[in-house]
Amino acid sequence: MATKQERFHHLVNSILKLNLNITRRTIPYEGGRLAVLYIKQLTDTKQLSENVIRPLVSASPKICLTAELAMNRFLYAADCSIKKNTAKIVDSILSGQTVILFSTDTAYLTVNLQKIERRTIPTPEIEFALRAGRDSFIENLDTNISLIRYRIKDKNLRIKMLEAGKRTKTRIAIIYLEDVANDTVVSELEKRIERIDVDGVVESGELQSLLLNNRNNLFPQMGLVERSDMACRLLLSGRVITLVEGSGLGLSAPAAFIEFFYSCDDLYENRFFGLFMRIIRYISAFTTLTASSVYVALTSFHTDAMPADYAILLAEMNSRVPFPSVVGAFLLEFLIEVIRESLLRVPRHIGSAIGIVGAIVIGQAAISAGLFSPLMLIIASVSLLTSFVAADYTLANSFRILKFMLLIITGFFGFYGFTLFLCLILSALVSLNSFGVPYMAPFAPFNLYDFIRGFIDNTAMSPLRMKYLRTKDNRRKKRQTKSKNAGSSWQQ
Amino acid sequence: MIMVKKAIYMVGIFALMLSVSGCWDANDINEASILTTVLLDKQDGEYVFYVEVANTEASGGTEGQSTQAEKFVIVKASGKTLAEAREGLNRQMRYPIYLSAVRALVLTRNVVKEDITTYLNRLRSNNDYRKKVILVTTNEKPEELFEVFKKRESVGFYIEQILEQLVAANQLTRRTTGRYIEIMTSSYSSFIIPNIRINGEAFEIDGFSVVLRNKLVGFVPNAEWNGIIFLNAKRPEINYVIPSDEVEYTILVTLKKRKVEPYYKNGQVSIKIRFVFDAEIEYSNGNDSGRLAEKDKKPVAEKLKKALERDIKSALETSQKEMKSDYFDFNNAFYMKYPRQYRELSWYEAYPKAKLEVETKIRIDELEIFDYGTHEIE
Incomplete structure (x- = not known):
C-alpha cells in the first residue's frame, strides 16, 4: 500500500507530465513537503509570493502542515478553500486557481489568485445611445x-x-x-x-x-x-x-420582435420622441426589406401604378441600362453588401478608402457607364441606410437576407409574389416564440394594454410590466391611493 | 407528418403562383412605348390615330439632356375601323404600347359628328387606359395641334393641366372618360365635352361640344361658360363687374347652394332650379374701394341678379331650345323623384318641352339678403 509521501510524488509528477505549462514550487516542512502548482500566465505571482509562499516558507519548520492548518494560520489569501477530490486538481489549475498539495494530507487547497489581462470598461460599439451610461460589458x-x-x-x-x-x-x-x-x-x-x-x-x-x-x-x-x-x-x-x-x-x-426596435434612448427621452423614433425604425425596417422589390414591381410589372410623368422620367433614366430592373436591383444590392462586408473586415484606416472607392464606383461610374439607373442607386442606398436604423443589428441581418429572397420572388411574380412572400414572413413570425413568449406579442396575440405600453408609451413610465412576459410581479410601481386628506396640510 | 403537410402547402402555393396568368408578363418601363396623348380623327372615311409617344431614348438617359431635343414623337396610323387603325399603330411601335400614361384623349369634331359610341365602348373594354383620363374635342388640324410645342412638351399633359387648374379654381366640372362612358350607357345620353383650340403657342378652351345620343349636335361658345358652370359645377366662383352710376364694382359671386326640384303634373315636366349665391365686393374704381355705398346697395344687387339670371337662362335656353339636350343632368333628379314616370316618358322628347324655372337668392357680404322671387322662362 502506497504511503502518503509516495502518493504525493505520484500525484505531482502525473500533473506535471501533462505538459500543461504548470509551474511547481516545493516547500519542505516538518515531516513532509508541499507543492504549489499554478499557471504563471493566469496567476498574480506577486500576490502568490507575498501572501502564500512567504508565510508558508517562514512558518516554523517544526510544524507539520495540513491543508486546514495552512489555510487557517498562514495564508493571507481572501478566496481559498479546502478540497479533497483529486480528479479536479487539473481543472482548478487550468481555470487559474493555485493548488497547494501536502504530502502529509490527502486534502489540498485551492487559492484564487487569478490575474487575467482585461480591457478597461469600454464605450459601447454596437448599442450606441446618445443619452445613456457609457459603460458596456467586456470579456471578463x-x-x-x-x-x-x-x-x-x-x-x-x-x-x-x-x-x-x-x-x-x-x-x-x-x-x-x-x-x-x-x-x-x-x-x-x-x-x-x-x-x-x-x-x-x-x-x-x-x-x-x-x-x-x-x-x-x-x-x-x-x-x-x-x-x-x-x-x-x-x-x-x-x-x-x-x-x-x-x-x-x-x-x-x-x-419579442417589438423589442428589437427599442433603444436606450427611447426610455430616457421624451415619450413622444421615443414613439417617433420607434415609428422611424419600423418604417426603416420595412424599407430595408421592401424598397428594391417595390421598385422592381413598379418598373417591371405594375407600371400603371406610377404617376404618368414619373413613368416617362423613369423610362428615360432606365433607357441606357442594359439589364432588366430585377437584375440591376440584384446586382446593386449584391455590390452594396460586398462593400458593407469588406468595410467590416478591413482595418479602419483602409475602410474609409474602400468607402470612397465604393461611393465613386457605384455612385458615379456605374451610372455613367449605364449599368444602373440613378433611381435604383438611390433606393439601394436608402435600403442600406435604413438597415442601420434597427436598434438590434441581428434583426437587420435577417431582413438583409429576406430582402434578396423578396427581390427574386418579386422579379418573377410582381406584386403578387411580393404580397405572398410578405404573408409568408408574417406567418413565420407569428408562429415563433422566444422561450415560450409569442414572438409577435403584443400584436399577435393582440393585447391592447401591452400594445399601448410597449409600442406607443414609454415602458420606463409604465406602472406595469409587459403582460406577455408573464412575470411573477407585474407591477413596477405601487398603486398610489389618493388620500382623503390630500392637501389638508395646506389647510391646517 | 406536419412537415409533409407544410411541404405540400408550399408546393401548392408556388404552383398557384406559377399557374396564375399574368405573372410572367414582366415588362420594364423603358421597354414600353409610353403614349401621353391620343387623338382620333376621321379623314376620307377612315379613322386616323395620332399618338404622342414619349421619346425616352433620345433624351440621352441620365446625362446631357438637351432642352432642344424632341421629347415626343408623333405616330400616325389609319384604318377603316378603329381596330384596323390601332393595328397600324402597333405595327409602327418599337415596344408594346403603354396606355396608362395617356393624359388626354382628343377627338376631332369630325369623329364626334358621327358616332362616338364605338370609341367609348372601346375605351370601356380596354383596361390599359386610366378611366380618369380626360376627354376633349377640337376643330384643329391634328398635325398643327401637335406642332404647338415643337414636340418638346406633351400636348396631353398641357391639356390636362389646363382642365385641372380650372377644376381646382371651380371654373369647370371634372368629367373623366369614365364618367362619359357611364352617361353613354345610361338611358339618357347627353353631355358636353370641353373643346380646345390653338391660341398662339398654347391651348385654350373655347367652348363645349354638345353630344346627344353619342353624336355631336352643336357647339356652345365660351360666352355661356358662366351659366353652364353655375348649372353643373360644384362651387363655381365667378367675378362680375357691375356698374352703378360712375362706379364699377367687381364682385366675386360664389354658388353656395343649387337645388333642382322636378315636378310632373298632367304630363308636363317642370323643373325649378333654386340658387343661393354669396357675393363679395372685391374692389371698385371708386374712392372707397371694396365698400358698397349705401345708395348703390339695391341697384348693384338688382343688376347682379339680372346678370346672373341672364347667364343661367341663356345656358338653359341653349340647352333646351337650341341643342334639345339635357347636359345638366336634370334627368337624374327627375328619375329620383318620379322613377315610374321617367321610365314611361322619353326624356329626349320631354326635356325640350319642360318648364324651367329659376329662383335666385344673393347674399352680398353677408349683410343683406335680397330675394327677388321666382321667374319663369318663356
Whole structure:
C-alpha cells in the first residue's frame, strides 16, 4: 500500500507530465513537503509570493502542515478553500486557481489568485445611445457581473453560475430577479445550457445558436445586450440576462420582435420622441426589406401604378441600362453588401478608402457607364441606410437576407409574389416564440394594454410590466391611493 | 407528418403562383412605348390615330439632356375601323404600347359628328387606359395641334393641366372618360365635352361640344361658360363687374347652394332650379374701394341678379331650345323623384318641352339678403 509521501510524488509528477505549462514550487516542512502548482500566465505571482509562499516558507519548520492548518494560520489569501477530490486538481489549475498539495494530507487547497489581462470598461460599439451610461460589458465575466450588481442592489438579484464546453469550461452566468422573472424561462434556459454538449463555447453568439429551439430560424430569439444599463433595464422588466465568460455581449431572453426596435434612448427621452423614433425604425425596417422589390414591381410589372410623368422620367433614366430592373436591383444590392462586408473586415484606416472607392464606383461610374439607373442607386442606398436604423443589428441581418429572397420572388411574380412572400414572413413570425413568449406579442396575440405600453408609451413610465412576459410581479410601481386628506396640510 | 403537410402547402402555393396568368408578363418601363396623348380623327372615311409617344431614348438617359431635343414623337396610323387603325399603330411601335400614361384623349369634331359610341365602348373594354383620363374635342388640324410645342412638351399633359387648374379654381366640372362612358350607357345620353383650340403657342378652351345620343349636335361658345358652370359645377366662383352710376364694382359671386326640384303634373315636366349665391365686393374704381355705398346697395344687387339670371337662362335656353339636350343632368333628379314616370316618358322628347324655372337668392357680404322671387322662362 502506497504511503502518503509516495502518493504525493505520484500525484505531482502525473500533473506535471501533462505538459500543461504548470509551474511547481516545493516547500519542505516538518515531516513532509508541499507543492504549489499554478499557471504563471493566469496567476498574480506577486500576490502568490507575498501572501502564500512567504508565510508558508517562514512558518516554523517544526510544524507539520495540513491543508486546514495552512489555510487557517498562514495564508493571507481572501478566496481559498479546502478540497479533497483529486480528479479536479487539473481543472482548478487550468481555470487559474493555485493548488497547494501536502504530502502529509490527502486534502489540498485551492487559492484564487487569478490575474487575467482585461480591457478597461469600454464605450459601447454596437448599442450606441446618445443619452445613456457609457459603460458596456467586456470579456471578463466578473467585471460584467459587477457592472450589474452596482446598479441593482436588490437582494432578489440571482446569479446562477453554469458551465458549458467540455474543453473550454466556459463560465456562464444566468442573471435574473427572483421575484420578477418567470420561473419557466429561467429553468428552460438553465436546462438548455446544461444540455449543451460541445467541446467549447467561446462567445455569447455561439451560445445563442446553441440555445435556439429551431436552428433553421432566421429571426433572432434572444436580444443582444452590450450596455450594462440596458441589461439592468431588461432585468427590471422581468427578463433573464445570460453572460458568457470571454464575451462582451450579453443575451436577454425572452425577446419579442417589438423589442428589437427599442433603444436606450427611447426610455430616457421624451415619450413622444421615443414613439417617433420607434415609428422611424419600423418604417426603416420595412424599407430595408421592401424598397428594391417595390421598385422592381413598379418598373417591371405594375407600371400603371406610377404617376404618368414619373413613368416617362423613369423610362428615360432606365433607357441606357442594359439589364432588366430585377437584375440591376440584384446586382446593386449584391455590390452594396460586398462593400458593407469588406468595410467590416478591413482595418479602419483602409475602410474609409474602400468607402470612397465604393461611393465613386457605384455612385458615379456605374451610372455613367449605364449599368444602373440613378433611381435604383438611390433606393439601394436608402435600403442600406435604413438597415442601420434597427436598434438590434441581428434583426437587420435577417431582413438583409429576406430582402434578396423578396427581390427574386418579386422579379418573377410582381406584386403578387411580393404580397405572398410578405404573408409568408408574417406567418413565420407569428408562429415563433422566444422561450415560450409569442414572438409577435403584443400584436399577435393582440393585447391592447401591452400594445399601448410597449409600442406607443414609454415602458420606463409604465406602472406595469409587459403582460406577455408573464412575470411573477407585474407591477413596477405601487398603486398610489389618493388620500382623503390630500392637501389638508395646506389647510391646517 | 406536419412537415409533409407544410411541404405540400408550399408546393401548392408556388404552383398557384406559377399557374396564375399574368405573372410572367414582366415588362420594364423603358421597354414600353409610353403614349401621353391620343387623338382620333376621321379623314376620307377612315379613322386616323395620332399618338404622342414619349421619346425616352433620345433624351440621352441620365446625362446631357438637351432642352432642344424632341421629347415626343408623333405616330400616325389609319384604318377603316378603329381596330384596323390601332393595328397600324402597333405595327409602327418599337415596344408594346403603354396606355396608362395617356393624359388626354382628343377627338376631332369630325369623329364626334358621327358616332362616338364605338370609341367609348372601346375605351370601356380596354383596361390599359386610366378611366380618369380626360376627354376633349377640337376643330384643329391634328398635325398643327401637335406642332404647338415643337414636340418638346406633351400636348396631353398641357391639356390636362389646363382642365385641372380650372377644376381646382371651380371654373369647370371634372368629367373623366369614365364618367362619359357611364352617361353613354345610361338611358339618357347627353353631355358636353370641353373643346380646345390653338391660341398662339398654347391651348385654350373655347367652348363645349354638345353630344346627344353619342353624336355631336352643336357647339356652345365660351360666352355661356358662366351659366353652364353655375348649372353643373360644384362651387363655381365667378367675378362680375357691375356698374352703378360712375362706379364699377367687381364682385366675386360664389354658388353656395343649387337645388333642382322636378315636378310632373298632367304630363308636363317642370323643373325649378333654386340658387343661393354669396357675393363679395372685391374692389371698385371708386374712392372707397371694396365698400358698397349705401345708395348703390339695391341697384348693384338688382343688376347682379339680372346678370346672373341672364347667364343661367341663356345656358338653359341653349340647352333646351337650341341643342334639345339635357347636359345638366336634370334627368337624374327627375328619375329620383318620379322613377315610374321617367321610365314611361322619353326624356329626349320631354326635356325640350319642360318648364324651367329659376329662383335666385344673393347674399352680398353677408349683410343683406335680397330675394327677388321666382321667374319663369318663356
